[in-house]
Amino acid sequence: MNSMASTSDKILDIAQSLIVAGGYNGFSYADISAAIGIRKASIHHHFPTKAELVAVLVDRYRQQAEAGLKFLQERSSDPSEQLQSYLGFWEKCIRDASLPVCVCAMLASEMQMLPEEVASRVRTHFQSLAAWLTSLLKEGAEQDLFRLSRRPEDEAQALMASVHGAMLSARAFGDPALFITIANAQIAKLQAPAR
């Protein structure tokens, strides 16, 4: 499966795992070169500059994310279930360390020194995720599954922040289980107010 992946995809795969480990400044072409057994210059053939590489990487990540969210929407019409699936996805990624943190969350922390072509794409991902969560909360509120104490837009921002913060805490404490603990506490706040 990995052996028949194209070289450029392999490059992006490795780059992504290096970015989630150490951010934009935490990896080099030499690192990728060593990881997939290809020379530095060959990587430059596929991605002339580092900024371009990461820009393409974020585009690919955003596409995958949007496809994934769309899939969740289509699989279940229950907003509560969709939210559970979304958080379950991340729980799995964090538990098996396949993607211990959102690529864009990682890059967002370095926003101030990111090349503009990367920064703008990270912003776009944040916007699209916020929009997805907003419509999810809106629907959930209409179906009386969630009780919102703020505008759906603001609640979505709060939820997104919780998820990103939970990833950070899980990483800081070296405890993957902490992610779902925090996420569940947040869900409880969305559902509890009724009782």
Add this chain to the structure above:
Amino acid sequence: MNSMASTSDKILDIAQSLIVAGGYNGFSYADISAAIGIRKASIHHHFPTKAELVAVLVDRYRQQAEAGLKFLQERSSDPSEQLQSYLGFWEKCIRDASLPVCVCAMLASEMQMLPEEVASRVRTHFQSLAAWLTSLLKEGAEQDLFRLSRRPEDEAQALMASVHGAMLSARAFGDPALFITIANAQIAKLQAPAR
């Protein structure tokens, strides 16, 4: 005031502002050198290695943070007020860009490739902040100011995650106001369930 600060303090000040901008791998001795008009070798005199520099920096940051939190506790016995002051402090830091994000939150994102002497200190800060928030929430719950839907420890983790995530979102969107919007939404969830 800055002119009578010791050289090593000036080094730490600059290093801190560089770290919150771009993380551990986002600054170099040359950057500090250029910023305070001292040679690279002189910085190595004060802090032999980069890991040592950042370790001392985190120690200083943690001391300042703990002193600040203690001060908030002493200034007001009202947990609700203490929480407001804590969030107000960060709102100001983010608004005037003096400290747009917690140093340890920044470093935590790079946890996996941090020197152990730095990583352990970052963990310690997270623990001490979580402990402070836990006792704050516990007190608030006893005084019927907060309604907790989970153990105080878990609620504290959720709150801390929200704060860190809010910092990240404010940065990603380039909108300092977003921090307090998210923070207020979180406070509302702590207070609202009663009605």
Add this chain to the structure above:
DNA sequence: TAAATCCTACCTACTAGTAGGAAGGCAAAT
């Protein structure tokens, strides 16, 4: 044959870190 892919070999700029000396402050010995 032509394009895509990957290579060797190289570039300049920068990385953290070191060796060793100059300048100044300070305190004890003269």
Add this chain to the structure above:
DNA sequence: ATTTGCCTTCCTACTAGTAGGTAGGATTTA
């Protein structure tokens, strides 16, 4: 009082290694 010597601070000059990136040739694929 002045000299001696130590200590701190900062310097110039340098190291080995790494950063992103390039030129141009070889090999593979269509």
